[in-house]
Amino acid sequence: MVKVREDYVLNPDGKADIDRWITHIQSSVPLDDPAQLYRACELSQAIDQQAVREDRLWTEGGSSFLTGLEMAQILADLHMDQASLVAAVLYRSVREERVELAVIARDFGEEIAKLIDGVQQMAAISAVHHPLKGSVLGQTQGQLDNVRRMLVTMIDDVRVALIKLAERTCAIRAVKDASPEKRMRVAREVFDIYAPLAHRLGIGHIKWELEDLSFRYLHETAYKKIAKLLDEKRLDRDAYIQRVLDRLRHELERAGIKADLAGRAKHIYSIWRKMRRKGIDFSQVYDIRAVRLLVPEVRDCYAALGIVHSLWRHIPHEFDDYIANPKENGYQSLHTAVIGPEGKIMEVQIRTQRMHEEAELGVCAHWRYKGTDTKSTSIGYEAKINWLRQVLEWQEELGDMSDLVDHLKSDVASDRVYVFTPEGHVVDLPQGATPVDFAYRVHTEVGHACRGAKVNGRIVPLTYPLKTGDQVFVLRSNNPAPSRDWLNPSLGYIQTSRARAKVTHWFKMQDRDRNVADGRAILEDEFRRLSISDVNLEDLAHKVNYKSAEDMFAAIGAGDLKPTQVANSAQQMSEPRDKQLALQLTGPRLQGYATDSDIQVRGVGKLKTAVARCCKPLPGDAIGGYITVGRGVTVHRMDCINFLQLQQAEPHRIIEVSWGGRPEAVYPVEIEIEAYDRSGLLRDITTIVGNQRINVVALNTLSHPDDNTATMTLTVEINSLEQLARLLAQIRQLPNIAEVRRKRSH
Known part of the structure; x- marks a missing residue:
């Protein structure tokens, strides 16, 4: 156990000897700029002395200055870099709101400010963590495991994890004189979360100390006996x-x-x-x-x-x-x-x-040794642990730590997000999940009744992509009924197959006549926006594998069939030769692809394909392939329940497939917009276009002062009918938009 305070920090008169402390630190860590560490110590000490003069109470551990030195000593023993030590010295002052993070960024640099901010984000878990060992909300993982996974997901820089471990080590050392309640709370958190994290990172002596000190308070009698x-x-x-x-x-x-x-x-x-x-x-x-x-x-x-x-x-x-x-x-x-x-x-x-x-x-041993350069391609929890253990190993090849972190962030983006319920339970969801997905993850009836959401106390749109650490509160209606808009993938309300299945099932249970009427209205609206006309609805129904137009309308109204799928087929029927307008996804054979019908199988040469009967994918659907025995590749929709089960049971037989055509091909399309004029309207429209990375070829705006309306015509480059439908749907959601549609050709 480190004794920085008694051994060489304090002089006989009780004042800290910063020079002597830095000299001692340099025996473990070569400092690039000792003056920077000295300035950090002076600032932390001055803030501490000001708190004493104002008779402000300290938090756990007493002096934030001495605790900062103790944290830095722990990191020095781990051979961490100077930025880590400076961040450790200043962390408590920032956490206790005695100095602004912006001041740290200005005086000590963005790198140190980001380290402190990262540690503060990890500290947010302490505020809502509930020590439940079992699972909640039907999750397969227990709450402690979810909290640990959430913690690891938050870490984009390995130094953040190590600073947090040093901070918790100081906290568990300092609670020996605290109240029994506080000792138990800190010990439980350290034992449940941070000792396992130290173990997974392979930092043996910190793991042992955290376990022993936690055990001392959680099982006092057994500890004293041994x-x-x-x-x-x-x-x-x-x-x-x-x-x-x-x-x-x-x-x-x-x-x-x-x-x-x-x-x-x-x-x-x-x-x-x-x-x-x-x-x-x-x-x-x-x-x-x-x-x-x-x-x-x-x-x-x-x-x-x-x-x-x-x-x-x-x-x-x-x-x-x-x-x-x-x-x-x-x-x-x-x-x-x-x-x-x-x-x-x-x-x-x-x-x-x-x-x-x-x-x-x-992981800290890699500051001294360099081993093999093996990078995991998985983006899950185990891969993140491996990354944390290997990241310092690669520093010698990639340069300074700031460049290293930027280089690796995209490689370790987690495939899950971990969010809190209002009660503090952790729920794991796929990356990109929305409040609607969260509501259905909590309970089906909560999802049906969802009408809004608060994230971290602020109202957000239902399309808001949740982030790890968010606390979500669902605003509910007294009359549970999902919106049909939720099933429109272009609007982005739902990202999980679970939520989509729940909404689809709800509409299936409604009256068929209502589904037929709703489906007809939805399809007519889709056709009008995409300027599709002169389509035989009975022939169209057969093309999308339904016996009649009424059955097709009922499927759309119930959510079984997406209007964009039908629009794709209708476009092919009405304008099969005109690629400029049809935006078909079929095209010539490409280098490195083998094509069969409209489906391409990546990188395997000539291979037979067949459309699965269970889900009947259509051009424009997200699809995946399953390698059968002797029958080539069966192509499923990505949200097909049979395909999801095959992914779990036989992942080695899943293959990437796509609809035919050159992915880089784009087609000019004219869009007409009618709106009630307002300030910022054009900016909002171009922001949506820019966010989808769609190129605008031409733009014409005409205002009508007599009725305060405006007409706009945009010529944009589109690569698929699905992309066009998504763009039109998002523009339609803007305030003051009366109509948005694809312009008919003459």
């Missing part, structure tokens, strides 16, 4: 270990093996956990007496193991080779238990110096 047993045997154990070390050192020297030898005390929580797990008492814990050998090379590990086993008898089933089979957090070592001198059992650990650094410092 501590007393260890203390009673300490002198005898130390003398015994010294005799073993002398014997081993002599034998290793005779064999020509250079080694550093030391005795190791097993930490208290680990002893208690082993006693509970194996149902044994204290005397049966073999690694109470433990010896560690550090040798230069891997081959020396196995040579030293042979010497140990030649000196003392090995206990069967008590040997583990974590060098050949490392633990999931990267830990490597040889472990063996032997019956040593005087018939006493002891554990021997053998590893290289580098393995020892990995075990003690985890």
